[in-house]
Amino acid sequence: MSTESQRRADIVEVGRRMYARGYTASNDGNISIRLESDRLLMTPKSVCKGFMTPDMLCITDLEGRKLQGDRDPSSEMLMHLEVYRQRPDVHAVVHAHPPTATGFAVAGIPLDRAVLAEVLTTLGSIPIAEYATPSTRELPEAVRKYIKAHDGMLLANHGALTVGPDVYSAYYKMETIEHFAKISLVARLLGREHLISREEVMRLQGLRDSYGIKAPAPICADGPTDEMTCQIVQAPSSPGSRLVPDVTAEDGEIRLTYRELSALIEDAIRSLR
Ligand SMILES: [Zn+2]
Numbered sequence: 001m002s003t004e005s006q007r008r009a010d011i012v013e014v015g016r017r018m019y020a021r022g023y024t025a026s027n028d029g030n031i032s033i034r035l036e037s038d039r040l041l042m043t044p045k046s047v048c049k050g051f052m053t054p055d056m057l058c059i060t061d062l063e064g065r066k067l068q069g070d071r072d073p074s075s076e077m078l079m080h081l082e083v084y085r086q087r088p089d090v091h092a093v094v095h096a097h098p099p100t101a102t103g104f105a106v107a108g109i110p111l112d113r114a115v116l117a118e119v120l121t122t123l124g125s126i127p128i129a130e131y132a133t134p135s136t137r138e139l140p141e142a143v144r145k146y147i148k149a150h151d152g153m154l155l156a157n158h159g160a161l162t163v164g165p166d167v168y169s170a171y172y173k174m175e176t177i178e179h180f181a182k183i184s185l186v187a188r189l190l191g192r193e194h195l196i197s198r199e200e201v202m203r204l205q206g207l208r209d210s211y212g213i214k215a216p217a218p219i220c221a222d223g224p225t226d227e228m229t230c231q232i233v234q235a236p237s238s239p240g241s242r243l244v245p246d247v248t249a250e251d252g253e254i255r256l257t258y259r260e261l262s263a264l265i266e267d268a269i270r271s272l273r
Contacts, residue, residue, distance in 0.1 A: 007033045007041050007167075008054035014094065014171045015043065019050025023096035023174060028159075030074035033167050034084055034091045038062050042080065044071035075135040082140030083163055086147050087216070092167035097159035098178035100185055104128075105154035111180055114196040114235035115187070119180050120204045121211065123152050124219050124231035126177055131156035148228055149217035152177050165214075198235040 011031050018024050018031075029049045032042040040060050043049060047056060058069030062084060064077050074080070080093045104111060111119075111126035119126075127146050132138035132155075143161060146153050152162040152173045160177050164170035187193045196204075205219050220230040 004035060004041070005054065007035060008057055010167045011041065011043060011057060012052050012054055014167050015049035015052050017171065018094075018096050018174070019048065021098075021175075021178075023098040023178065024049050025097070029094075029096040030076050030080070031095075031167065031171075032074070032077075032080045032093045035059070039067065040080065040084065042073045042077060044069065044073060045075045047071070076139070078135070078137060078140045079143055079161070082143055083147055083161075086144060087163060089165065089214075089216075090163040090170075091165050092163065092170040094162050094167070094170040094174050095155075095159060096174055098174065098181070101154060101160045101177045101181040102158070104181050104184070105159065106157055108156065110154065111177065111184060112232060112234055113184070113193065114198075114201045114233050115184060115193065116180060117196065117204055119176060120196070120201055120219070120233065121208055122213055122215070123173060123176060123180075124150065124215055124217070125233045126150070126152050126154060126160075126180070127232075128154040128156050129161075131158070134158060145228065149231055151216055195234065195236055197238045199238070201233055201235045 011033060014031055015029070018029055023029065027046050027048055030043045031049070032040050035041050038061055040062065042058050042060055043052065044056050044058055056071060058071060058073040059067045060073050060077065061067055062081060064073070064081050066073060076095055079095065083090055083093050101111070105128055108128065110128045114120060127150060129142040129146055132142040139155070142155070143153070147163070151164060152160065154160050154177075160174060162170045162173035162177065164173060184193070201219060202221060208215055215231075217230050219233050
């Protein structure tokens, strides 16, 4: 299969998964891939992303001019173009309306609290881009403020946007955001949300390299600062409270002795009581 036909198949598959998981309803959502430096493969407007076929996709240039395809490109094309302009490292963009994350976007609550170690390591904080009328030039302007430093964001009263070096990476970030939103909602309903300390956040950030994670920007050591260049995470400063041991092995793998592992489990059980 040629590269382009493989990319077409990838977009069809990601659209199918988004619809199957309820991240989009009706004709919502859009997906694009950078084919070469000046050509984008994009979902068309007014089709259900769960039932696309490879021939439905459009090819545009970086100005949004259609080069190929029977249908018109996505109504959110301007937002995609802005991401590719701002982030040369990005090769795929996914936009959807996952219900729990979009609920946070409607409530005006960003997913920026230090709660889950894995989210901090992979995505960092997930801010909310200011409200803009969908499909207008206002939306790319709202996205521009955060896209340099974030691979995922909520769009106020609208949905979520994720980007990555390939379309599956961008899509999995959408899954992570929705999963994180669900966990945050449950924790808040239960009435407790223990935050990870700032010291621990900085240590988790240090692990990014050893896992080969290329986050777009560092987490600010001491917020508040410029969200264009770093990520702001809400974390209490409480020196000494560490949740994971140091990475000491040469291959970067975390190895615990039986005694250390037992102590961690005991601590965890005690904190649940
Ligand atoms: Zn939308």
